[in-house]
Amino acid sequence: MNKRTFLKTSSVLAAGAAFPQLFSCAEKPKSDPRTNWAGNLTYSTDNLHTPKTVAELQETIKKVKKVRGLGTKHCFNKIADSTENQISSAEFNKIISLDKEKQTITVEAGIKYGDLCKYLDENGFALYNLASLPHISVAGACATGTHGSGIKNGNLATQVVALEFVNGKGEIVNLSKEKDREEFGMAVVNLGALGIVSKMTLALQPTFKMKQIVYQNLPMAELEKNFEAIMSAGYSVSLFTDWTKKNISEVWIKSKADDMKEIAPEFFGAKLQTKNLHPIEAIDPVNCTDQMGVEGPWYERMPHFKMGFTPSSGKELQSEFFIAFENAYEGLIAIEKLNEKVSPHLFITEVRAIAGDDLPMSPMYKKTCVAFHFTWKQETEEVLKVLPLVEEALAPFNPRPHWGKIFTLKPSVLQSRIEKLNDFKALMTKHDPEGKFRNEFIDTNLF
Structure with a gap:
């Protein structure tokens, strides 16, 4: 079964929190434990093992023929799925x-x-x-x-x-x-x-203290010559857009408190906000971390959303694509040209920068990247028609997808973009010679 068929047939709109940043409340969600967090995927087995010790983990792995690890169920595709067994990490929490x-x-x-x-x-x-x-x-x-x-x-x-x-x-x-x-x-x-x-x-x-501020309505044209300056304006910077007005609706800048001495009323044409905002302005920001330069601990500012809130029902899907930082503006404009096809099915897109690394299976291997993160409405059929258009628009920049989110890239194309794929496969053979941890997702995308 291919991704398209699977996601169409498994789009059960069960409760869960695919993007609790968008929808959250104090009420504890009612969720089916055999679906992922978003509710768009039902796991293919009821055999869930929950070992409490490493010895129990070893024993479980030895006795099964096929198994996949299961964390907090926040992946939107079949990467954690198994038709035979899953092992939960829930008890390994100390x-x-x-x-x-x-x-x-x-x-x-x-x-x-x-x-x-x-x-x-x-x-x-x-x-x-x-x-x-x-x-x-x-x-x-x-x-x-x-x-x-x-x-x-x-x-x-x-x-x-x-x-x-x-x-x-x-x-x-x-x-x-x-x-x-x-x-x-x-x-x-x-x-x-x-x-x-x-x-x-x-x-x-x-440890350190942080502050964050939010600016509204940054003209997209400002990104052509100032993208690096904008994305370097703080310890962490996020841009939010729904692609409808040729602008960035919100710019979130998070800085170490000692680095944020003054707060300018304007930022490349964007205006400083005068109240706390949600990434989607129409949504109550009650669960968002404090803004307007209010100082707080790093862990209460670095995320967009407060640690203590309880996720609740959110019917959405997520996709994310990474391209080299130097191609950021061209990639952004390529997506913007699809606005009439993308926007009707979208809640919001977040644009971020991530430093390069030396981890071969990371999408940021050897290059600093810009990430285009799409939070879609849970309109599976429509989203699966739009995704190939986004992937095609970004194709000149060789995008890599987030491993845990929805994408439709052909396996041969994806594999061609992983420099050390054969080395990783050799390591799989070394540590898993019988292929216990291989599933449909691994077989399809890597083999």
């Missing part, structure tokens, strides 16, 4: 140790960023970057190359300095950036294809 001298923390792989950040801050430390969503697990985010924003900030996987996983043979494998540089780099953004990660060690920096 902090193992904090090394203040080395400035690292070792955690179990299933811990969520939202549960980790306050502990770090209380002990004088911070992560280098965070995604918009605090409910995702550390291992799942790193395995798919998930990221935050910042032209000098790498994706979340770049914070990993060591990891432990159980491979397809049931063996415990430990790799570190210091001792196993080449294999380690290949194993961090791993797509769940090498084994089940049990713990990770992350690099830290001293």
